[in-house]
Every structure is written in C-alpha cells, then in structure tokens.
Amino acid sequence: MNPLLTQPLAAIREAFRTGETSPLDVLDATLEHVAATDPVINALAYVDEPGARAAAQAATDRLISGRSRGDLDGIPVTIKDSVHAIGMPWRHGVAANANLPMSTVDAPPAARLKEAGAVIVGKTTMPDMGMMAAGVSSLYGITRNPWDLSRNTGGSSAGAGASLASGIGFGSVGSDIAGSVRLPAGHCGLVALKPTQGRIPHTAPSTMRSAGPMARSIGDLIDLYRVISRPDPRDTWSLPPEDTAGIHAALDPAGLRIGVMLDMGYGTTISDEVLRVVHSAAAELMAAGALVTTMPPIFREDPYPALDRLFQVRARTEWESIPEDRRSQVLPAVADWASEAANHSAAQFSRDTEAVMRSQEIVRARTSEFDFVISPVIPTVGFAADEVGLDPVQPLGHCSFTAWFNQTAQPASALCFGFSEHMPVGIQVAGPRFADQAVLRLTKWLEGAREIEMNWPTAVAADKIGALG
Template sequence: MHKPASDEAVTSLHDLSAVDLIAGFRAKQFSPSEVLEDVLTHIAVWEPHIKALYAFDPDGARATAKASTERWQKGEPMGTLDGVPVTIKENIATKGVPVPLGAASVKLVPAPADAPPAARLREAGAVIFSKTTMPDYGMLSSGLSSFHPLTRNPWDLAKNPGGSSAGAGAAGAAGYGPLHLGTDIGGSVRLPACWCGLVALKPSLGRVPIDPPYVGRIAGPMTRTVDDAALMMSVLSRPDRRDGMSLPPNDINWKALEKSPRKLRIGLMLDAGTGQALEKDVREVAVKAAKAFESAGAVVTEVDGIMTREMLDGLDNFWRARMWDDLSRLTPAERARALPYIYQWAETATKLSGVDVIRGFNATMAIRAAAAKLFCEIDYVISPVSPVVNFAAELAAPINDPDKPFEHIAYTVPWNMSENPAASINGGFNKKGFPIGVQIVGRRFDDIGVLGMAKAFEGLRGPQRPWPSPPKK
C-alpha cells in the first residue's frame, strides 16, 4: 500500500494509475518490484476465474522490475514507463514467444523480434509480465478461443469480456496493473473496453506503427483512465519503419488534454444505420453523455449513422474471403482445429465470386467517403459502442450466428475503415451494475482531440464505480 494523503482512501498498488505509479517511483514511496509483487499477488486470486493471460512470465518480469528499481534508486529511469506493469495482446509479437492468434490451428513458432508497439513499450522501461488472450484470428468480439481457455468478464463471470482484445479487457477491469495493449480492426479495443468499463483509444490508422499492417488494423491502449491512455500513446506513437502505413512522426503533446466542449459541434449517432437494434439501457447512457456535453456548452444535434446493409455485408464478404485465404493454406486436420464458428463462417467464402469480394472491399471506400462527408459538418460524434449491454461468456458473438457475424459492430467498424480516431469510455451502468461504454469519434488525425473530449467527459461523468472484486472462495 502507498501512503495516502489525509483525504485519500488507501489504494492498493495494483489499482494505481500509471501516472501515479511514476510519481510514486520518483518520490521513492514504493518501488517497481513492490508494485509488481502486489500485481502478481492480485492476479493469483483473479486469474483462475477470468483466464485473461497467455505466456505469463512472473520470473522474467521480476528481473525487469528489479533492474527498474535499481535505476529509480539512482534517479535514472530509462524511459517514460520505467517500472510500470504492462500486458500485451497475444497477436502483437514479443521476441521468443509464439503467436498463436488465439487459434489451435496455428503453428507455434517463437517470434523473432518484438513488433513495433511491444518494442516501444520495452524501450520505455515497461515491465511486460504477460501476453493477453484473444479469440481465433482476432475475428470475434468474444473471449472464446480454440487455443486459450474461455476468458470471462470480471464484472460478471457469466458474461463475455468482448474481443478480440478479450484478455486485455478482463485484465484491465480486474486490476492486473494499469496499462494494457490491444488491437482493433472493427471494434476490438473499444468493445471489450465498453463491456469491461475501461478507456480505450482506436487511434487514426498509422498513428501507432504496427507489424504486420492491414486495412483498418491498429494497436491501442486499454486503461482505466484517460490520462493513462494518453501516457501510453506518447510511447506507442513513436516511429517504426517496419510499418509502411504509418503516419509521419508528429510532435503531439499527449499531456495537452484540457479541452472545453464549448461551442463544439457534436453529432449524436443513436442509429448506426444497420445492425442489431439498440437496447434501451445503452441508448439512455449515450443520450446522457450527449446531454452532459450540451450542459458544458457543446452544440449537439442528432445525426444519421453512416453504415448501410450493403456496407456491412460487403465487409463480411471481404473478411470471409480473407479468413478463408488463411485457412485454405492449412491441411484439413489443421483447419479442423480452428473454432467451428470461424470455420463455418470462413468456408462460405468458397461460394463468393471475385466480384463479390471486390465489392466487399469497395465498401471500405464507401465508408470513408460517408465519414468524410459527416465530419464536414461536425467536430465529434458521440454514439454507443455496442448496441447490447452484454452477452453470455460462452458465445462467439451477441447473436452467435456465423451467417450474421457483425450485427454488433455497426457503431465501431466504420471508423476503422475511415481511419478516424475513436475512443470508448465508460458512460454508466445498467441496474445490475454492468458497465456501458460511450464512443467518442473525431476527425482523421485528431487523436489528441478525441482523448481531450474523453477527458472532459471523465470530469462531467464523475468518478467510476468501484472496480470488481475477486469472487469469494
């Protein structure tokens, strides 16, 4: 425990923000080694219930934390995150660790090098103590995987943490330290953040160099506070030449989060345009968030969603074909080890024509055009993240039908294809105390503005509810 100020409740080390940990290291209130041991003790209580981790390496982390402790004792930290515990999603390569992509069909080969986001975190002195779980090939918004055990939601163990950054979401909500790195190609940091009560940023495409790069694919922070997400972005956004889609290095002041909503034009998007119907509790949280911004001086108007049935079905066809391309290279025996849901979904691509697939890819261009048009008139969009409050832990998706796999991503996926930055932040809870996220979307490249709006909302919303506690034995 750190020594609290007189008006502050005692906070466990594992619950402290990265910002507070750095301040504590600097003031010599506690050391990186002490913090890590507290996190590891906490994980031992939670992990049997939520199964968030892969390639957990407490001994390697202890050695890293010990070296960090020695640097802080000399007053010579090596980087921005020196000594801060971090987890990294399984599909972001870390040297020497296999990358199964959540799928039992993938050969286990040690990664030859750190991928760019992992390299940046390591260079900044972060204590990488584990990877986190994901579903097969990252193509589910679920904690269900043919390779990893089922990952569950700490707020309610019967519910799904979301995905594909499933373990990262569960680890963040359970208090496995402050910083968690996920990836997102259609909502995969924002959906688990929504269902786990966290802050997540899907940056503008290319803001965080990634390898391998792909259309709409980003890596982004998943944290409990906006300040921690910004701190992580200050490290992750540093350049790496391995990503041919990365943006030019930019001198963004990631600490400049003070942003007044006054006179900003905000579009409230309650109807995504297609997909699953919006549940009442989710709608109420999004409307309440818009009213909070309105009370702070923003000009809020309702706007139509930009997704159409044709766009969503087009993306589905494109991704089915992409997934079948991967699976078709495997032997029948290897293919059979993939999650049946994924296999069934992808196999239907054999019935698609080349024109069907190119039409599907062209949906990405139509989405870009619609997003650009929308942001001619407004500065930010407020919307739900997910149309549903939650769904069962054992399901692959809220509808759980491989013929209708993406009905729940109509609020999130457009911003991957259009490359706009989008954040999820907790906006409230349902009557049973389950978290409900709000999405804040900005113009392309306005990552700091989106975080600034999230920070403003954090203040308008008021303090978060207490985080979940481990189940009693």
C-alpha cells in the same frame, strides 16, 4: 489485493520517486494478484515471470541511479496474443497454433514498451484469428468479465479487457480491426483508443487493423499512447512524430459541433439502457456549451454484407494457412462462418472492396459535418460469456458503431459513461483523421464529467464459476 494496483500511473510514479515502493515491489504484487485472479477470469495467455522480473530489476536500478526512462519505466503492462514479442508465444487465439515456436522479433508496440522500460508481464487472450468480438477461443476457452463472470468481455482484445478491469497491469496493447479494443473497453468499463491508421505502428501493415492502447483511466491511456505512437519504419503507414506536450489537458467542449450517432441505418437497435447513457453524455456536452445534434441514420441501405464478406475472406485465408490436419481445431463459429469465402471469386472480392469504400465515404462525409461524433460502443449491454456475439451467424455483426471507423481511418475512443445495474456501458468518441490527441482530450473532459464511480471488480471468486453451471 495491494491497493496500489488500481492507483493511477501518476501515483505509482510518485511512489517510485519517494521510495514508498519499487518496480520490483509492484511486479510482485501484480504477480500475486495474477495468481489469485486469473484462474477465475482466464485473461492471460502467457505470463513471462522471468522476463518481467528482469525488466523490473533493471527499472529499479535505473530509478535508484536517477536514470528513469520516463512515464512507463517500471510499470507492469500486458500485450495481446497477436503482438509479437521476443521469447513469448504468438498463437492468435487458435488451438492449431499451440505448438508454434516462440517469437523472435518485437512488433512495434512491444519494442516501444521495452524502450520505455515498461515491464511486460505477459500476453492476453483473444478469440480465434481476432475475427470475433467476444471472449471465446479454441485455445484459451472462455475469458470472463470480472464485473460478472456470466457476462462476455467482448473482443477481440478480450483478455486485455478482463485483466485491466480486475486490476492486472496498468495498461495493455490490443489490436482493433472492427472495434477490438473499443468493444472490450465497453464491456469491461475501460478507456481505449483505435487510432488513426499509422499513428500507432504495427505489423503487418494494414489500412484496416490498428494497435491500440487500453487502460482504466484516460490519463493512464495517454501515457501509454505517447510511448507506442512513436514511429517505426516497419509499418508502411507509420506517421511522423507528433508533439504531445498538451495532450493531458482536457478539451473544453464549448462551441464544438457534436454529432450524436444513434442509428447506423442497419443492425441491432440500441437498447433503452445504452440510449440513456449516450444521452447523458450528450446532455453533459450540451450543458458545457457544445452544439449537440442528433444525426439521421447513416445508411439508407444495409452496407454490412460486403464488409462481412471481406472479413470472411480474411479469416478463410488464415484458416487455409494452417496445416490441413489441424484446421478442424479452429473454433467452429469462425471456421464455419469463414467457409463461405471459399466460394467467393476474385471479382466478388473486388466488388465488395469497392462497395465498402463507397460506404466508408458515406461515413466520412456524414461525420465530417461535426467536430466530433459520439455514439454507443455496442448497441446492447453485452451478452453471455459463452456467446460469440449478438448474432452467431455473423460474429462481427454487432460492431456496427465501431467497424466503420476502421474503414475511414478515423480515431475513435471508448469510455465507460454509466452502468446498467452492475454492468458498464461505454460510449464512443470519434474525430477526424489525425485528430487523435483531440479525441483523447475530449474523452478526458467526458471522464471528468461523468457521475459514476469506478469501483473496480478486483476480487473475483472461483466458486462463482461453479454456480454458472
């Protein structure tokens, strides 16, 4: 593999400036790496070589004539299957959608990337409807974690996690409804951000789902964030422009109040290895002068059934939008789980919505006692590649540490902070609403404080899949 492909974006931009390489050269290297790697990890839903080549040629011409569009000009990136882009397919991970026409509109993240001159290589895989935190899809099959092909990528931005960890592209835009950019980042060793709702515009507008950037380093993530966070009137919740002049400066944690969230009061107990990694991050913050406090359990009663029913209704609604003769093609793990929603009344939905809002306020109030809260991303060190989660009955049930920040609209990042044997272990950093830049800056400090090397698994062998049986 061309060693440029895992260099930080700053190094690529410098190589462009000096003429050491060009956007066309980097795209050629990327496509060559895709051809060697993707048949093994199954991370790309679609490769748009003609479109990418045209974009790379245009970027090369701009750089030669001194008309660069900025930090992402000529940089290969990917977008999730769920992000509409003109001339590319939108399938939402569902086999029943395999023959839908190509998209005729650019969703806000795709539009911002194109305006910045980024080279969109293609789209990444996801599970059916994005309603599963795993890399299993009725349309795409199993997406595999390049750190260990027998292990899961997490989801729903599964292909984004696998492709970036393997060295395909320098950033990816996913979407996050219960942890769907943070979970793959945790499984695959990446950095990701679920922003304050509205900070990164997306369609259809949602108070629960957000588009979010993913990358191998916080510096690259910030470059991506600065582009896709620009406003778009098509998103009702789109926020005004923000000044990002100091966003690359790490935030000194001295004096900050840091809560350590280790117990949601329900859900899977944190494994010893994950606990060790979170404690190591807390120790670094404390050593730097932060006021670190372990938080008591967030909930006294299990709040998840109401939230799970809302997720079921969302999935069932999409299932019902599929022509009846193709509904059987939806992954059973999603279709069977969502089928219970057929029995939910409008009154039940209203009660569940109110219950989730009460739980949301509990999380907001408990976390507001601190400047930032750190926690695990997932409570265990992943699970097998063909599994749909830690509990097959609740495919989003293991998202206990991530899902509630979608409800509170608080920004939350994920960062690899350690390993358990050969697998990455991520931590989550959450802050108050609108404090996206502060979350990113503290994440940058933590990235600089970690005592691990990220030796990316860019070489994967097809013969390893056969060994998995």
